Amino acid sequence: MSVVNEHPGVSTLVGTPQEVRNRLSHSHAQCVLVVAFEHMKPVHLDAVTEAFANMASMLGVFVEHRDREALERLADLLVPRTPPSPRLLRETAMLVCARNAVLESGDWLTAAEVAQLAGLSTRNPSAQPNKWKKQGQIFAIHHGGVDYFPGYGLDRDAGFRPLKCLAKVIEVFDGKKDGWGLAYWFRSDNGFLSGKRPQDSLATEPERVISAARDEVQEVAHG
Secondary structure, eight states, X not given: OEEEEEETTEEEEESOHHHHHHHHTTOOOSOOOOOOOSSOXXXXXXXXXXXHHHHHHHHHHHHHHHHHHHHHHHHHHHSOSSOOOHHHHHHHHHHHHHHHHHHHSSOEEOHHHHHHHHTOOSSSTTHHHHHHHHTTSOXXXXXXXXXXXXXXXXXXXXXXXXXXXXXXXXHHTTTTOOHHHHHHHHHSOBGXXXXXXXXXXXXXOHHHHHHHHHHHHHHHHTO
């Protein structure tokens, strides 16, 4: 039985299973790694033992270096390559405020939640809402890696299917507003609707909301 201790806190034990077992019975180590060889020449065993001892001596340095590299890589990802301009900071702050306002302005539902309300198949609950979105019957905002559908775009009286007029509004803004753009427009006070928000009038005054969308597009075109 031999013990090679090349690094504080790390020991390499070499011997028969009984010898190693007896040695470990008196050990206070938290973790033990055992590598057993059925057949190995003494000269080869000495080489393996030396390799493990060298690895143990480098372990602390390796872990410290690896942790430092990981920390530096994380910092590189989080810190901009160049200092942001004041204009960019202002625009970012405005975007954050706008998105927070949208998220707080209505019920935003995942595809699975829409499927549950609509009584759709539970086997693949996201399929039908995503199909509606692809067909332009409803839109979604992408947040935190998840698509969220507007609750105000669903018709309660029709089994929580998309409101018919919503597809027409989406068509008016086709190519001009993405999901977030539509969400901003729906939650903003609209002069064409006497100061009301389109999302509050979509179910009760669908034709006026569609006209407001057309007016918006015309104003931008002649802007």
